[in-house]
Amino acid sequence: MAFGVIQRRTGELPMEVTGFVGRSAELRQLEGLLERARLVTVTGPGGVGKTRTALRAAARLRSRYAHGVCLVELTGLRDPELLTHTLSTCLGLPEQDSRDQLDVLVDHLREREILLVLDTCEHLVDACAMLADILLRETRAVTLLTTSRQPLDVPGEYTCPVPPLPVRDVDGAAGTGNAGAGAGGADAGDARGGGDAVELFEQRAAAVLPGFAVTGRNRADVVKLCRRLDGIPLALELAAVRLRAVPLGQLVDRLEDRFRLLTGGRRTALPRHQTLRTAIDWSYGLCDAQERLLWARLSVFAGSFDVAAAEEVCADAELPREEILETLIHLVDKSVVLREDDEEHGTRYRLLDTLREYGAERGELGPARLRHVERYAALAADFDARFLHDGQLARAHALRRDHADVRAALEYALALPGTATTAAALAGGLWGYWLATGRMTEGRYWQTRVLERFPAPCPERVRALSVRASLATFQRDLAAADADLSAAIELGPLDDVHAARAHAHLQLSLAAQHRFAEAATVAAEAERRMRALGDRTGLCVLYGTMAYGFQLAGEPAKCLAYCRLGHRILGERSGEHWLRGYLFFVSGMAHYARGAFEQSAEDVGRALRLKHELGDPAGTGYALSGLAWLAAADERYERTAWLQGAASARWISAGSRPRLTATMERYDQHVREVARAALGEERYALLRRRGADCPLEDTVAYALDEPRAASPRAAPRPRHAPADALTRREREVAALVSQGLSNRQIAERLVISKRTVDAHLEHILAKFGASSRTEIAARLAAEGH
Known part of the structure; x- marks a missing residue:
């Protein structure tokens, strides 16, 4: 089994970029279990291939689940x-919702038919068990596929053990590692006489030593090595890398020496976790001092990292910055660190969880963790200082x-x-x-965690209270927001930017409660403080909240005046997205209230573009609602x-029902009733379902590009993707479809499964908005492909 993956969007299954060997019995077992059970745990020792097996099963079964598959990687949590x-x-x-996140999650999943893959649960086994138990009880069709070194021990759980890959002796006797016979069967494979473990080693060895193959001359050595490593895929991969520097015979001898040393010369079976540990020890022993040091320090990263991050966190006098890149390359060559290339993010690196755990045991990591904190505290401070500046989108992503x-x-x-103050600055x-x-x-x-560290009055407490209240206000948890803001303002002698912003947030909270007179008084005090402090960001946010308050109060002229103030501070050519999106939406609603529908549509359309680019589902929802009212x-x-x-x-994607104010709720209800009366209940419900089911990209394109002069009787249709929007493989499939080939013929031509072709064809039809294969051919011809 191999472990390389590429970058992808959160929740998506990774593409396999290295060969998958064996596991046919385990995959059949998993498919059978998932037909009759809603919780299946793939178990086995570290490095045995639990994740790859689970992901292969999930990919094969994707079509079973109406709402797809979602991968939740827990390694870094x-x-x-x-x-x-x-x-x-x-x-x-x-x-966006102020309710308990578990309640939001359960409500979202209650009626969904989805496969959730929770990967690497063993270090969070109690929490994963509790979550699994709740989801099984409270949802109708959610299925969980988990990987863990131990079962979750939840009622209704089925387990699928993944053993090491089988090894077949030269004389044909099958077995797994040192365990002897008994693990062969259909999965013992042949791999030209050695079984799946030998086949995997051959694949990985050929990747590092072009031309390597298992032959009659070297098969005995390869089988001996695979058996010594218990057929554990990660151990085999680490061993294969050494062929760059050490001939196969010497590799086997060195490994034999290592095991003889550890077992006192006895050829008794080692526990498999010890086998993997020995293989990693062996790789560690083959690293030089600098490589070992970097390995340990890289273990402080919870996710992937780039070279700049590695240099900043791992370098010191003992390991100079200028040596980091070369040392990192050596660790990649030794398969200790994985490289991930992505068009959007460039080259990044990561450690497998097993190797991260090992590295964390191999050095004093306090200084590296401190540098890690300082790095992300600096990024947070920069994001805060330039929150409303150009480049906000890139910094947020x-x-x-x-x-x-x-x-x-x-x-x-x-x-x-000694880092509590840094923690407060980072969180704030x-x-x-x-x-x-x-x-x-x-x-x-x-x-809340910061407030626990700062129970007495201090600037850190003021800021934590102010920020927590601001977040609560945006979730419309107004009681909690008022309590935190009152507490922050009572510490008012600390006359800094955070206390001033607390007043602004209070103004927003009061306006949302339609306490407009109080809101105006608080806003005046907040503006006075922020002007004295020269707080440009605070003033921009304040003007946005004041505009919002006047829009709620039914004073569109004042609302528009404050929107203009906010835009003036940001600048006409600003690349800021978050606040400008809300300013345009609020001004659009003010124009709507005045009957200036053309100007309203222009501003709400701008808001939609900005919120969609930022990935703000609540802001996108507001803008789409506004465009519905205009329609x-x-x-x-x-x-x-x-x-x-x-x-x-x-x-729904924001995790809540529409969080509209009373005024906006009245607009929405009125529009809903008028449209339902005009269309009839059945037609209205059908069109509403179509809008809800449309992919987001198509939704935004339709909402922005539909000409306002179009006939009101024309059924809304999204703008569909051009052929250039297809992936490389989808373009290959589409071209063969246009030639008249069947799905099975396409599968044979491209050397992929028919099921994969079926899935590609579904994606192509959806992207083209087509309903038949002939429409695909016509679309390609029209676009000159």
């Missing part, structure tokens, strides 16, 4: 309190990519001696990140129903 947040993120559920290490840095900072500096990416609940969690004003009721359905899907 250490805090069990964040398990539900991690699953929500993988499902695309930003934490970068932090989202490094989210596992943001969490790890917070954990380190809260645990290391991310306030805009929590908002922009919809992680309000997790942001509140970290502020109703034009008496385009089919478009109205379709857009209302699309907006409802965004609210």
Whole structure:
């Protein structure tokens, strides 16, 4: 089994980039278990291939589940309190809702037919067991496939043990590692006489030593090596890498010497975890001092990292910065570190969980963890200082990519001696990140952890209270927001930017409660403080909240005036997305209230573009709702129903029902009733479902590009992707479809399974908005392909 993967979007299954060997019996067993059970745990020792086997099964069974498959990788997660947040993120559920995240998660999954793959559960076994038990009881059709070194021990759980790969002796006797015979069967494979373990070693050895093959001359040595390593895939991969420097015969002799030393010369079976440990020890022993040191220090990263991050966190006088890259390359060559190439993020690296655990035991990591904290604290401070500046989108996406290490840095900072102030700065500096990416609940969690460290009055407490209240306000948890803001303002002698922003957040909270007179008084005080402090960011946010308050109060002229103030501070050419998106939406609603529908449509369309690019589902939902109301004003009721359905899907993806104010709720209800009366209940419901089911990219394209002069009776249709939007493999399949080949013929031509061709064809039809194979051919011909 091989372990390489490529970068992908959160929750998606990785593409296999190295060969998959054997496991036919385990895959058959998994398929059978998943037909009759809703919780299946793939068990086995570290490095045996549990993840690859589970992912291969999930990919093969994807079509069984109406809502697909979602992969939740738990390797980098250490805090069990964040398990539900991690699953929500993988499902695309930003934490907009103020309810307990587990309640949001259960509500989202209650009627969904989905396969959740929870990978690497053993270090969070209690939390995973609790979550699995709740999901099994509270949802109808959620199935869980988990991997763990031990079962979860939950009622209804079935286990599928994954043993090491079988090894067949030269004389034909089958066995697994040192265990002797009994593991052969159909999966013993032949691999030209050696079984699956030998086949895997041959594949991996050929990758590092071109031309390597198992022959009659070397088969005995390969079988001996595979048996000595118990057929454990990770151990075999680590051994294969050594062929670059050591001939096969010497490799076997050295391994024999290592095991003889450890077992006192006895050829008794070692426990398999000890076998893997020995193989890793062996690889570690073949590293030089610099490589060992870097291996240990890289273990502080919870997720993937680039060269700059490795240099910043791992370098010191003992391991100079200029030596990091060369040493990292050596670790990649030895298969200790995996390289991942991605068009969007460039080259990044990561450690397998087993090798990360090993590295963490091999050095004093306090200084490296401190540098790790300092790195992410600096990124948070930069994001805070430039939150409303150009480049916000790229900085937000970068932090989202490094989210596992943001969490790890917070954990380190809260645990290391003398770093509590840094932890407070890190958690507080991310306030805009929590908002922009919809992680309000997790942001509140970290502020609570900070408040536990700072129970007495101090600037850190003021900031944590202020940020927690701001996040609660955006979740419309107004009682909690008021309590935190009142507590922050009572510490008002600390007249800094955080206390001033607390007043701004209070103003927003009061406006949301329609306490407009109080909100105006608080806003004036907040503006006075922020002007005195020269707080540009605070003023921008304040003007946005004041505009929102006046829009709710039914004073569109004042609302528009404050929107203009906010845009003036940001600048006409600003690349900022989060606040500009809300300013355009609020001004669009003010124009709507005045009957200026053309201007309203222009502003709400701008808001939709900005919120979609940022990945803000709540903001996208607001904008789609506004466009639905505008469609109703034009008496385009089919478009109205379709857009209302699309907006409802965004609210569901945000983890909550629409969090509209009373005023906006009245608009929405009125529009819904008018459209339903015009279309009839059945037609309205059908169009609403179509809007909800449409992919997000197509939804946004339709919402923005549909001409306003179009007939109101025309059924809304999304703009479909051009042929260039297909993946390379999809283009190959589409071309062969246009030649008239059947799915089976295409599978044979491309040397892939028919099921894979079926899946590709479904994706092509969806992207083209086509219903038949002939439409695919016509589309390719029309676009000159």
